Amino acid sequence: MRLTSRFQISFLPVFSPDHGLTGGGIALGGGGAFNASLNVRPGDIVTKEMVATTFNVALEDLQQSHPMASWCSYKMIENDKTLNVDVSIQIHDTAEAAAEDFRNATRNIPAGETLEAEQALQEKSAGSYGLGIDATHNVFTCAISAIRQRGIQFENVYGVADQARFETTEGTLRLQQGNLRMTLSAFYGPDMTIPDIITAESIMQAVTTWQQSTMRQRKEQTIALAKAALARL
Numbered sequence: 001m002r003l004t005s006r007f008q009i010s011f012l013p014v015f016s017p018d019h020g021l022t023g024g025g026i027a028l029g030g031g032g033a034f035n036a037s038l039n040v041r042p043g044d045i046v047t048k049e050m051v052a053t054t055f056n057v058a059l060e061d062l063q064q065s066h067p068m069a070s071w072c073s074y075k076m077i078e079n080d081k082t083l084n085v086d087v088s089i090q091i092h093d094t095a096e097a098a099a100e101d102f103r104n105a106t107r108n109i110p111a112g113e114t115l116e117a118e119q120a121l122q123e124k125s126a127g128s129y130g131l132g133i134d135a136t137h138n139v140f141t142c143a144i145s146a147i148r149q150r151g152i153q154f155e156n157v158y159g160v161a162d163q164a165r166f167e168t169t170e171g172t173l174r175l176q177q178g179n180l181r182m183t184l185s186a187f188y189g190p191d192m193t194i195p196d197i198i199t200a201e202s203i204m205q206a207v208t209t210w211q212q213s214t215m216r217q218r219k220e221q222t223i224a225l226a227k228a229a230l231a232r233l
Contacts, residue, residue: 034091034180034233042072042089046184046229051085054225055188076188083188085225086172090181099163102176105183106165109152160226171211171218173226177233184229186222189214 038045043064051074052059062083065073070090076083092098157164157173161182164175172185192210195202211218 033095034178036091038089038180039070039091042070042087045089045182045233046072046085046087046225048074050228050232051083051186051225054186054228055083055221057083057188080191081189082191085186086184088183092179092181095162095176095178098176098179098181101181102163102165102174105181106154106167106174108154157223160223161230164226166219166222168215169211171215171222173219173222175226175230177230180233182226182229184222184226185218186225187214187218188221189217 048062048064049059051057052062057076061076063075065075071086071088073087074083074085090098090101092101153168154165154174155168157166157175160173161175161177164173166173170185171187172183175182175184192206195206
């Protein structure tokens with residue numbers, strides 16, 4: 001069984017925690033810092049047009065979410081492929097503060113360590129599993145358990161921003177450029193295969209298999225989109 005428009009699964013980066021365009025670039029505040037108003041307009045940094053160009057898809061086929069605070073997403077579903085982009089933005093007072101936030105957000109977490117972000121997993125996830133409230137809660141519980149078991153690992157990415165690290169379990173890129181912090185995930189490829197018997201455990205296993213089998217593609221695509229966004233700043 002393949003993923004269909006009736007049964008969609010959407011994932012926000014678990015540990016994710018714009019306004020002002022001038023002459024095609026992003027408006028800056030004093031001293032070359034990014035303006036704090038960008039916090040509520042992430043779509044001005046990663047635009048719909050940018051996503052369409054990066055993935056060579058028709059602009060009119062992309063669905064853009066209504067931004068939620070510092071987050072927005074883009075989606076497209078074809079017969080056997082899906083496109084998902086999630087972006088969140090944080091503008092700090094200084095580059096030093098952004099760098100400190102980046103270091104805290106991208107530390108490796110060994111398997112078995114208690115995660116402060118477990119609550120954030122339930123609060124920030126906007127996904128709809130089509131399983132009902134109780135089953136969706138069970139999916140979140142399984143996700144937390146899986147994170148505890150495997151931990152969280154990052155690897156450095158060079159030549160993208162002041163600092164960038166890629167999380168190798170879910171496939172998200174964290175970066176810091178000046179006083180801006182961005183969390184980005186992007187994927188355009190085959191749908192996830194839905195298990196014949198749908199339970200919280202089988203869905204999480206299917207998600208894990210799908211993510212890991214496409215991880216190299218996810219990394220390449222996310223870095224390409226990040227470079228396109230930063231080139232426009």
